[in-house]
Amino acid sequence: MTQSALTSTSGSGGGMSIGPRDSRGYKTFTWFNGTFLVLLCGFMLYPFITVLAQSFSSAGAVKAGLVNVWPIGFNIDTYKVVASSDLFWTSYRNTVVYTLVGTTIAMVLTTLLAYVLAKRHLRGRKLLIGIAVFTMFFNGGLIPNYVLIQNLGLKNTMWAVVLPGAISVFNLLVMKSFFENLPLELEEAAQIDGLGWWGIFRRIVLPLSKAVLATMILFYSVAIWNDWFAAFLYMDKQELFPVTLYLRNMIAGASSTASQGAAAAGSTKEAISANIQAVTMILTIIPILCIYPFVQRYFVSGVMLGSVKG
Amino acid sequence: MSAAHATGDALATTVQAPPGGTLPVQVDGEGPTRTLRPKDRKVGWRKTMRRDWVLYAMALVPVLFLLLFRYVPMFGNIIAFRRFRPGGNIWGDEWVGMRYVQLFLNDPNFWNVFANTAILGALTLLFCFPLPIVLALLLNEVRKKAFKRVVQSISYLPHFLSVVIVVGMVMQLLSLHGTVNQIVEAMGGEAIPFLQRAEWFRTVYVGSEVWQTVGWGTILYLAALSTVDASLYEAARIDGANRWRQTWHVTLPGIRPTMMTLLILNIGTFLNVGFEKVLLLYNPLTYATGDVISTYLYRVGLVSNNFSYATAIGLFQAIIGLVMVLSANFVSRRAVGASLW
Numbered sequence: 307m308t309q310s311a312l313t314s315t316s317g318s319g320g321g322m323s324i325g326p327r328d329s330r331g332y333k334t335f336t337w338f339n340g341t342f343l344v345l346l347c348g349f350m351l352y353p354f355i356t357v358l359a360q361s362f363s364s365a366g367a368v369k370a371g372l373v374n375v376w377p378i379g380f381n382i383d384t385y386k387v388v389a390s391s392d393l394f395w396t397s398y399r400n401t402v403v404y405t406l407v408g409t410t411i412a413m414v415l416t417t418l419l420a421y422v423l424a425k426r427h428l429r430g431r432k433l434l435i436g437i438a439v440f441t442m443f444f445n446g447g448l449i450p451n452y453v454l455i456q457n458l459g460l461k462n463t464m465w466a467v468v469l470p471g472a473i474s475v476f477n478l479l480v481m482k483s484f485f486e487n488l489p490l491e492l493e494e495a496a497q498i499d500g501l502g503w504w505g506i507f508r509r510i511v512l513p514l515s516k517a518v519l520a521t522m523i524l525f526y527s528v529a530i531w532n533d534w535f536a537a538f539l540y541m542d543k544q545e546l547f548p549v550t551l552y553l554r555n556m557i558a559g560a561s562s563t564a565s566q567g568a569a570a571a572g573s574t575k576e577a578i579s580a581n582i583q584a585v586t587m588i589l590t591i592i593p594i595l596c597i598y599p600f601v602q603r604y605f606v607s608g609v610m611l612g613s614v615k616g
Numbered sequence: 617m618s619a620a621h622a623t624g625d626a627l628a629t630t631v632q633a634p635p636g637g638t639l640p641v642q643v644d645g646e647g648p649t650r651t652l653r654p655k656d657r658k659v660g661w662r663k664t665m666r667r668d669w670v671l672y673a674m675a676l677v678p679v680l681f682l683l684l685f686r687y688v689p690m691f692g693n694i695i696a697f698r699r700f701r702p703g704g705n706i707w708g709d710e711w712v713g714m715r716y717v718q719l720f721l722n723d724p725n726f727w728n729v730f731a732n733t734a735i736l737g738a739l740t741l742l743f744c745f746p747l748p749i750v751l752a753l754l755l756n757e758v759r760k761k762a763f764k765r766v767v768q769s770i771s772y773l774p775h776f777l778s779v780v781i782v783v784g785m786v787m788q789l790l791s792l793h794g795t796v797n798q799i800v801e802a803m804g805g806e807a808i809p810f811l812q813r814a815e816w817f818r819t820v821y822v823g824s825e826v827w828q829t830v831g832w833g834t835i836l837y838l839a840a841l842s843t844v845d846a847s848l849y850e851a852a853r854i855d856g857a858n859r860w861r862q863t864w865h866v867t868l869p870g871i872r873p874t875m876m877t878l879l880i881l882n883i884g885t886f887l888n889v890g891f892e893k894v895l896l897l898y899n900p901l902t903y904a905t906g907d908v909i910s911t912y913l914y915r916v917g918l919v920s921n922n923f924s925y926a927t928a929i930g931l932f933q934a935i936i937g938l939v940m941v942l943s944a945n946f947v948s949r950r951a952v953g954a955s956l957w
Contacts, residue, residue: 309837317941326743329858331858331859332858332859335757336676336757336903339754339757339758339844340758342754343754343755343763343767344759346751346767346771347766347770347771348768349827350770350771350773350774350827351770351773352795353788353789353827354773354785356785356788356789356795357784357785357788360788369793370796371791371792371793371794371798372797373881374795390772406828413870415677415678415681416678418675418677418678419674419675419678419679421674422671422672422674422675423675425668425671427669428671429661429664429668434675434679436830437679437687438682440951441682441686441687441690443884443937443938443941443942444690444934444938445686445689445690445933445934446686446687446688446689446690446691446692446693447681447689447697447927447931447933448692448910448913448914448917448918448926448928448930449692449694449913449917449918449923449927449930450689450690450692450695450927450930451689451692452918453689453692453695453700453706453916453923454684454688454689454706456703457706469685470683470685472625472685473678473681473682483883502670502672503670503671503674504674507674515837519638528776531778532776532777532779532780532781533778534779534780534892535892535895536777539918550778551780552778553780553781553784554780554896556717557780557784557787557896558740558896559784578790580791583784583788584788587781587784590778590780590781591777591778591781592910594776594777598773598776599769602769602772606772606835609835609836610835610836610839
């Protein structure tokens with residue numbers, strides 16, 4: 307319908323020099339487009355709203371399927387129940403610690419390598435870039451990675467979660483292209499003043515790169531915050547789990563058994579009532595929701611930087 | 617990817633640098649200090665080391681990291697051809713040749729999951745590739761800046777959620793008393809246990825994938841759209857093109873390189889269907905359609921402890937993936953002149 311409305315304007319617009327910019331057909335289209343986008347937003351937000359409503363509803367109402375967009379039997383008891391669980395707080399603290407440590411390690415490694423790779427004069431630069439980029443297209447796979455972590459003795463340690471993902475090649479290339487675009491004259495001037503590579507890096511380059519550093523910190527920390535799989539693979543002690551894995555086990559109805567065998571039985575049994583799940587979900591995404599409005603543009607700019615060829 | 621080739625390239629570009637600039641502003645000329653300019657790559661290794669050892673030192677730990685956590689597992693794939701005992705030598709114990717490869721080639725389960733993977737990957741590509749383009753085009757027609765920004769912010773949001781959360785939400789919405797079944801019942805149908813039905817798995821998977829990725833996928837297209845030359849629209853209007861024709865003849869060609877690049881990437885990674893999501897979403901009742909190569913090798917390898925067998929399957933998948941990226945890139949370079957590198 308919108309399409310036919312659009313094509314119908316070709317007759318009236320054909321001879322005009324301004325063109326059919328605001329023809330009736332286009333106005334109709336604009337109206338439909340706006341309506342569609344509003345509906346789309348509703349569709350995007352609906353799952354969040356439902357979960358939020360469930361988290362404030364009584365268990366009975368949730369179970370009976372009465373809660374859709376508005377809490378039924380409003381209460382905050384479920385929050386109290388979840389907040390009184392030691393295991394929940396342990397997991398939450400683990401997630402915070404893993405995110406802080408993992409992001410720090412990742413930032414140090416990525417920034418150092420990106421700075422070096424951005425030095426066009428460096429001998430062996432292409433080889434180093436090749437080493438990094440090749441890992442984007444071919445990786446070791448699940449089992450060899452598992453064997454490596456096991457042989458390094460990292461199972462059931464924080465390092466199994468924070469180390470393997472420490473250099474994301476995508477992020478590396480984003481940073482590299484940012485460093486490459488810094489004006490060369492600045493570094494040269496610093497060199498005349500007697501600064502070495504390290505001094506230039508620390509005193510000139512880093513202060514100029516705050517925006518890209520912030521973007522990368524966000525990329526890494528969200529990735530680690532959201533990760534559950536590394537812990538699922540390499541950990542079998544509940545007190546080490548991040549909150550995502552805690553939630554996963556709750557959803558799978560397997561929170562009591564931490565064994566990996568339980569993974570196969572990922573059923574939707576309602577062993578733990580849906581409103582407790584809802585509260586845990588809300589508490590897990592709240593930090594992301596809180597920073598999201600302020601940092602969204604950094605993410606977007608990061609993606610755009612990444613589209614510049616490495 | 618050979619070392620000789622890479623350094624050869626580097627030297628070739630050195631030659632192109634102009635022989636000694638006359639103006640201080642000239643970027644590639646000889647500047648006041650000589651160390652930063654590409655020309656100096658001609659110096660010998662000894663001098664290079666003396667000048668740049670700090671840089672190499674800075675790269676040392678990150679490179680060692682990549683070698684340990686990326687390349688050791690890559691070579692660890694050798695256990696696809698050697699017998700491996702859990703907890704034993706990382707490189708396996710003794711050669712068994714193609715035994716494990718033959719094993720999976722003759723395993724009907726493997727071909728089942730292979731077909732499932734291909735179907736799920738193809739469906740994902742079919743929906744998750746074009747829909748962001750459509751959404752970007754629609755957003756591009758919105759003139760109220762504030763409204764556009766709000767729609768963008770909301771549609772990006774699901775991208776930031778953990779897959780655990782997404783699956784949790786899917787399970788809530790699709791439960792027997794969930795919203796979807798309420799709609800089904802309101803329309804006179806009977807509640808469907810979607811997650812227990814193999815015939816619904818693909819719909820659920822692809823649907824949630826679209827929900828999570830469609831907004832975020834528009835970013836690069838919107839960026840490309842904003843760079844389309846406005847005078848082209850002007851010219852098209854003078855030629856009497858309406859909005860639809862302008863979109864077809866100006867906008868779409870304008871974002872074609874972006875489309876091609878993303879298509880190559882998507883085709884290349886199309887067998888890597890969301891392993892984590894499938895693992896969270898499937899259950900024995902939906903194995904018939906939901907079980908994919910990566911989940912199968914996960915169960916074979918880590919649940920049943922057949923490490924070598926699972927590695928053989930994983931290696932096979934990785935090689936197919938590599939071949940597909942390379943050939944998609946080759947084809948697109950030949951056909952439309954767009955390539956990843």
